[in-house]
Amino acid sequence: MLKLYGFAVSNYYNMVKFALLEKGMAFEEVMFHPDQSEQSLTISPRGKVPALGTEQGYMSETSAILEYIEEIESAKPLLPSEPFARAQVRALMREIELYIELPARLGYPQAFFGMQIAPQLKEKCKVELLAGVATLKRHGKFAPFVAGDSLTLADVYFLYSFDLACAVAAKLFDLDLLADFPQAGKLLAQLNELEHVQKIAADKDANMPVFMEMIKARALAAAN
Structure with missing residues (x-):
C-alpha cells in the first residue's frame, strides 16, 4: 500500500492527498515532520513534505508524485489525454506554484505566525503575487475549472495555493484578490463543496494545534 508522509x-x-482520495486509491497516512536527520533525509532528500512511500522506494516533490499517481491509476484522470491540453495543465500548475504560491509563502511568517518580515521582502511578496494573479487571469479558462470544463491537477494547485495567497494579501496588504476575479471565487466555492476537500479541511483543522505547538517549539529552540 502507498504511504503518504507529511x-x-x-x-x-493536501494536494497529493486530494488526488489519492479523488482516484479512490488505498493509502496510509504517516505523520512526518522532517528535519535534517539521516532518517528524514532517507524519506525526503531535501527534508520536505510530502513524500510517497511505494514498493520500489520513496518519492518526493509534489508534481512528480502527482504525475506518478496519474500514471499508475487511470480512474478519474486529472490530466487530459490530448498532448496540447495536457501541456497547458502542466503550465498552469507551474505558473500557480511559481507565481502565486511561492510569492505568497514569503509573507507566511508575518501573516500566519506573527513574525515581522523585512520591508523589501514584503514588497517583493506583493509585487510578485499581483503579477502571478494577473498571469492566472490571462491563462486560466475558468470554464468552470482552471483549464477548462474538467477537474485537473491545475485545480488541485489552485485550490491549495490561491486560498493561502488570498489570506496573505488580505492580512499584509489589505487586498482582496477575488474582488476583480469573480471566476476564481466561484471556483474556490465550488471546489470547497467537494466531499474530499471537506474531509481534508477537517483533518487540517484537527491537526492545526499540534502544528502550531511544533512551530513555537522550533522558534524557541532557534532563539536559544
Missing part, C-alpha cells in the same frame, strides 16, 4: 496542515501534502 502532515495535514501542509498545502502540498
Whole structure:
C-alpha cells in the first residue's frame, strides 16, 4: 500500500492527498515532520513534505508524485489525454506554484505566525503575487475549472495555493484578490463543496494545534 508522509496542515501534502482520495486509491497516512536527520533525509532528500512511500522506494516533490499517481491509476484522470491540453495543465500548475504560491509563502511568517518580515521582502511578496494573479487571469479558462470544463491537477494547485495567497494579501496588504476575479471565487466555492476537500479541511483543522505547538517549539529552540 502507498504511504503518504507529511502532515495535514501542509498545502502540498493536501494536494497529493486530494488526488489519492479523488482516484479512490488505498493509502496510509504517516505523520512526518522532517528535519535534517539521516532518517528524514532517507524519506525526503531535501527534508520536505510530502513524500510517497511505494514498493520500489520513496518519492518526493509534489508534481512528480502527482504525475506518478496519474500514471499508475487511470480512474478519474486529472490530466487530459490530448498532448496540447495536457501541456497547458502542466503550465498552469507551474505558473500557480511559481507565481502565486511561492510569492505568497514569503509573507507566511508575518501573516500566519506573527513574525515581522523585512520591508523589501514584503514588497517583493506583493509585487510578485499581483503579477502571478494577473498571469492566472490571462491563462486560466475558468470554464468552470482552471483549464477548462474538467477537474485537473491545475485545480488541485489552485485550490491549495490561491486560498493561502488570498489570506496573505488580505492580512499584509489589505487586498482582496477575488474582488476583480469573480471566476476564481466561484471556483474556490465550488471546489470547497467537494466531499474530499471537506474531509481534508477537517483533518487540517484537527491537526492545526499540534502544528502550531511544533512551530513555537522550533522558534524557541532557534532563539536559544
